[in-house]
Amino acid sequence: MAETEKLANLSTGQTAVIVTLPQGVPSLTRLREMGVLPGTRIQLIRRAPLGDPIEIGVRGSLLSLRLQEAELIDVRPEP
Amino acid sequence: MPMEDSLPNRRTRRTYALVGNPNCGKTTLFNALTGLKQKIGNYPGVTVERKEGECTSPRGERMSLIDLPGAYSLNARSPDEAVLRDVLLGRRLDTPQPDRVICVLDASNLERNLYLATQILQLGLPTILALNMVDVAEEKGIKIDVAALEERLGCPVIPMQASIKQGLVQLKFAMDKDPMPLAKPIDLPLSRAMSNALETGHQTLVDGGLVSPSASPFESLYLLSEHDPGHHGIPSGHWPILQKARTHLEAEVSAWEDQLVSARYDWIHENCQAIIQRPGTAQASMTDRLDRVLLHPLWGWATVLAIMATLFYLIFSIADGPMTWIDNAFGAAAAAVQEAMPDGDLRNLVTDGIIAGVGGVVIFLPQILILFFFIGLMEDTGYMARVAFIMDRLMSKVGLNGKSFLPLLSSYACAVPGVMATRTIDSAKDRLITILVIPLASCSARLPVYLLMIATMVPSDQIAVTTKVGLMVGMYLLGTFGAFVFAWLFNRGLMKGDHSPMILELPSYKVPSLRGIVLQLWERTRLFIRRAGTIILGISILLWAAASYPKSDSDDPSVQLSQSFAGQIGKITEPLIAPLGYDWKMGIGLLASFAAREVFVSTMSIVYSVEENEDDITPLRDRLLAEKKPDGSPRYTPLVCLSLMVFYVFAMQCMSTLAIVKRETNSWKWPLFQLGYMTAVAYLTALLVYQTGSALGF
Structure with a gap:
């Protein structure tokens, strides 16, 4: 079983499955409502030209979030 | 067996509310349905745009349409979403509860769009689901079994492509249906503890007078889960009761909101996974191909710079002609009054006071129009979100976010469209701070003052042009520096602790609708002249x-x-x-x-x-x-x-x-x-x- 990694540390183009999002963090509740949940498959599409924020693909949509939030999310990278 | 609704009062015109996620094509659909028959204003007490229009059904019946603000959820996080919730629940005194709802869904992103749609369906209003952007879904290789979706949810589902008016007739026929089938109940998989706790919460709000005893428990739910920093739509006297109910709920079920979100996505997955078919390997869409260039570390910057340079070139070159015409027209008007009226205070009031004063403002209209047009174009194509994505890091240094960039930049031409463009900033705090620092950007009205002062300061024509240019650039830099410093200061001073994450959707690119942009341009201009005019x-x-x-x-x-x-x-x-x-x-x-x-x-x-x-x-x-x-x-x-x-x-x-x-x-x-x-x-x-x-x- 692959080890978990912070979402912020994925490399460009890499896909991963979300393992945990801390509960009860208001800034993450909206992200959940937009479909970023434990078990969801996501892809790190790219980083912004200045490195932050990052763009992820989730359930067919493209979302941008800051590293500050991405640091809180644990993912399991897919081979 | 689907339930059916009845319309008690046949004489009143039927009202449809148009709802949906941001970027689902809701406004395109609204324009297609209503044409030019629309009224744009504001909801009293909040700066949320209120759009109403009307359309005629195939049977010739006239219907009213309210275009509600785009939202991801009824758990309000902004004034926009609070207005959506309150109109749908009939909690706003200025807007009667709509009779029916058209919920627009982005077919290429159906699961997430169903999140809001299922919330809406649970409210119990007769609802039509308009499955929009089927072309984009097709391009991505997504297949949706519309009949199965309709069968599962129980309400009409109309596949369509609002941008080319495909499916519009079918939608209008569906709107005409009477009675309309109601959606089947949606039972979220909730634990017993959660159901009980929500029931208690509802009771607390009923006892506290926040909701009427006959209200649906969902009204209580969406009040309990609201996170709008301004608590719009909730009288301040009710906040303590709401807070008490929340504390109790949190004690009963920890992270109950997160659990509810998961339960809803579980329901969607359970019920819709067989209906939505995704391709095994995602195909690179037009959006992917464009983003590869437009968000490229090098080409991304180059594009932003090129577009901004073009914008400013247009403002200062194209606007010049019309500005001279306006100036001449006001001059001619003043001269005509001078001719026609007898000498005296009244004549001076008209020529020197009213005509000169208003003329001094109207002269900036060409610039304002060009800026509005550009902003509309960038919003409509989806490029605006990309600019925010590229600029976010830079703007975050002073506590703002990427969406503040364009309003601030526009303000180097004129602060008026800049201030109006801040409506796209979701965070109330960031929006206010952006508005507060916008006038520090050196707008074009300062230019004549700078030119006169520099000419007086460095009068000799012998002195190198570089000195004069340097002084001018210095003034622009000073203003920019001031804007950043004050943004940083206000960010520390105003509304502390209101941390709103910058979660931004990068919508699929689309061909802009010129008609929609011109319509918006006209409305914004009219609003500026009417409201600022007095x-x-x-x-x-x-x-x-x-x-x-x-x-x-x-x-x-x-x-x-x-x-x-x-x-x-x-x-x-x-x-x-x-x-x-x-x-x-x-x-x-x-x-x-x-x-x-x-x-x-x-x-x-x-x-x-x-x-x-x-x-x-x-x-x-x-x-x-x-x-x-x-x-x-x-x-x-x-x-x-x-x-x-x-x-x-x-x-x-x-x-x-x-x-x-x-x-x-x-x-x-x-x-x-x-x-x-x-x-x-x-x-x-x-x-x-x-x-x-x-x-x-x-």
Whole structure:
């Protein structure tokens, strides 16, 4: 079983499955409502030209979030 | 067995509410349904755009349509989402509860769109699901079994492509259906503890009078889960009860909101996974291909720069012609009045007060229109979100987010469209801070002042052009620096602890609808003229009166001005502005340019009795250079000119901006605060420049 990694540390183009999002963090509740949940498959599409924020693909949509939030999310990278 | 609704009162016109996620094509659909028959305004008490229109059904029945703000969830996080919730629940006094709902879904992103849709369906209003952008879904290789979706949810599902009006007829037929099948109940997989806790929460709100005893438990749910920093739609007296109910709920079920989100996505997955088929390997869509260039570390920057350069080129080149026409038209109008009316105060009021005052504002309309057009184009194509993505890191350094970039940039041409463009900023705090610092960007109205002052400061034509350009660039940099410093300061001072994450959707690119953009352009312009018009007119008349009364016996306008209230105010305030290096004549200029900054130049022409000539400031410059202090030394030393320019960089001298900020923040508090802090900063920096310069012997 692959080890978990912070979402912020994925490399460009890499896909991963979300393992945990801390509960009860208001800034993450909206992200959940937009479909970023434990078990969801996501892809790190790219980083912004200045490195932050990052763009992820989730359930067919493209979302941008800051590293500050991405640091809180644990993912399991897919081979 | 689907339930059916009945319409109790047949005489009243049926009202449909249009709802959906941002970027699902809701506004395109609204425009397609209503055509030009729409009314745009504001919901009273909040700066949320209110759009209403009407359309005729195939049966010839007239129906009203309300375009509600785009939202991801009924758990409100912004005033927009609070308005959506309150209109759908019938909680707003100004808007009766709609009879039916059209929920627009982005077919290429169905699971997430169903999140809001299932929330809406649970409210129990008869609802049609408009499955929009089926072409984009097809391009991505997504297949949706519409019949199965309809069967599972129980309500009509109409596949469509609103941008080319495909499916519009079918939608209108569905809207005409009477009675309309109601959606089947949606039972989220909730734990017993959660169900009980929500029941208790509902009871607490009923007992507290927040919701009526007959209200649906969902009304309580969406009040309990609201996170709008301003708590719009909830009277402040109810907050303690709401807080109590929340604390109780949290104690019963920890992270209950997160659990509810998961339960809803579980339900969607459980019930819809067989209906939505995704391709095994995602195909690169048009959006992917475009983003590879437009968000490229190098080409991304190049594109942003190229687009901004084009924008400013257009503003300063194309707008020039129409601005001259407007100027001539107002001049001709004033001349015509001059002819037609007998000499007297009334004539002067009309020509010098009303026509000149309003003309001074209307002259910026071409710039404002071009900016609105560009902003609309960037919003409509989806590029706006990309600019925010690229710029976010930079803007976050001063506590703002990427969406503040474009409004701020627009303000280098004119602050009015900049302030209006802040509506795209979701975070209330970021939006307010952006509005507060926008007028610090050196707008085009400051240009004539800078040009006159630089010409006076460096009069010799021999001096290298680079010095003059350098001074000009310095003023722009100073304003920009000020905007960033104050954004940073306000971010620490205002609404502390309101951390809103910058979660931004990058929508699929689409071909812009020119009709939609022009429609929006027209509405925004009309709104500006109508709302700001009265304030601008009022201040124009006031300033005219200050310069015209009391009357002097002299025919010389310069003598008249010096004896007027404006002249007297200038003289009275002279001790106040003397430390900045100014005399009372400059004081008159400062006062008069409160209407609009460029008025400074024409006022100084009157003060010094110089024939006004827009194309050549040399006579005025020479007159300023000849002006002497009582001791015989020159009045307009380079240091005084610099002090004046610095004052103009920071001072809030624009009644249009104040009027528009009042409208966009819904109170006089913020425009007055802006006026106060900017005037103080202008005074202090000009003081610092003059005193330091004097001490150094300049």
